[in-house]
Amino acid sequence: MEIKKTSLNKLHQDNKAKFVEFAGYEMPIQYSKGIVEEHKFTRSNAGIFDVSHMGQLYIYGDDKLTDDLEKIFPLDLKNLRQNCSKYSFLMNDNAGIYDDLIITKIEKGYLIILNAACKDNDFKILSNLLKDKYEMVLDDQRSLIAIQGPKSVEILNKIIDGVEKLNFMTGNWFDYKDTKVFATRSGYTGEDGFEISIKNELAEEFTQFLIENGAQLIGLGARDTLRLEAGLCLYGHELDTEKTPIEANLKWAISKERISNGGFVGSEKIMKEIKEGTSKIRVGIKPEGRLIAREKTKIFNEAEKPIGEVTSGTYGPSVNGPIAMGYIDKEFSKIDTKILLEVRGKKHSASICGLPFYKKSYVKGVN
């Protein structure tokens, strides 16, 4: 299959991107300054991320659609106000995770942002669950551009007047030239920021304006170190169909009233796990020294019994040291528990730690 390119591909090339294939797309892993510089620039200034490979799924419908989506997602969608967003997941009957996503209530239905590698499968699953009753559009006519970091609001507001008034996890349509863009105040870096959905033909010029106003392009490499420092899950690593939201320590994302009443796909398993607990759970891991424990590194207790596996591990540029997340037997999940990580045949000391590794409060907005 031919590799797909986003509307910003030429701009990436012009900015000397190193490319990798990601979910069938040619995407920039880094630019000339490298991952560490890009990471730090995002934390101190404003980074631009091309996330156009992600799925932008529009589902149109009225209150009946809300009822039907509540049978799928563990959210209180009836009380979700227009233009407000929630983090959620698409699950199977066993509460295994097909994808994690952001769902926003829009004027005539919902907008769901899906992972690139999952979007086509998600579309099929959702079409089946909704029995093709509603118009569903996986929009490939629009690009998705994120701007993240403390200077994002100042920079973006110069180009899209009014975005500064958005609260965290809300969105709206804004005027851009003679067209409309949909901007949400959200992101996946642990920084304040926005994601802007814009017509493909305008994406490059819009991104150029962001660059001219002081933001810089950031690749997938730094996106990964940023999200890991922020303790956020990445699908295919922390999340997959073998793991449930409760095991992933994401109970906070399930609406309280849905926990007691259930009635969504996977709810029986979720309710059981909340009541009885799970045998494994996602934790933060801090290796001692500078040792990096990559994905699939085996975890042992001090008696050298295997107790889990690392799902993501790297060097965190802002914490200036190695960081990791993984799944571990519940009894060893308490913060400060000493564990061992097997790297290149040798066991190295590490400890369980709280998440995130890097703390910064999201902007709540004016209200």
Place this chain on the structure above:
Amino acid sequence: MSEVKFSKEHEWITVEGDVATIGITKHATEMLGDIVFAELPEKGSNVEKDGTAGVVESTKAASDVYTPVSGEVVDTNQSIVDDPAKINEDPEGSAWFFKLKLKDSSEMDSLMNKEEYDKFAKESTS
């Protein structure tokens, strides 16, 4: 000191008397990106030509470091373990990896000179 020689695994080597100093090339660091971890062989250990003699990790992945010649490790550069970013800053100078007491100096003969290596490096990336 001898002329700098290079290996196909992107190590450089210089020899003074019977002691060789070995590090990784600038070209290697450019391919790896930001180096954030370095592991060196133990002092006193013996390493074999083309065998692994350390590890470097970038933000993206881990890579083995090989030794282009055999010998006994007589010194290692702790400063690059403490601050791996130095490897990106000065790979062919102060950020050397380890020193070996050469076992067989004829092993040097198969290595490349600078001109040959530059050509090899250019071809291996294109």
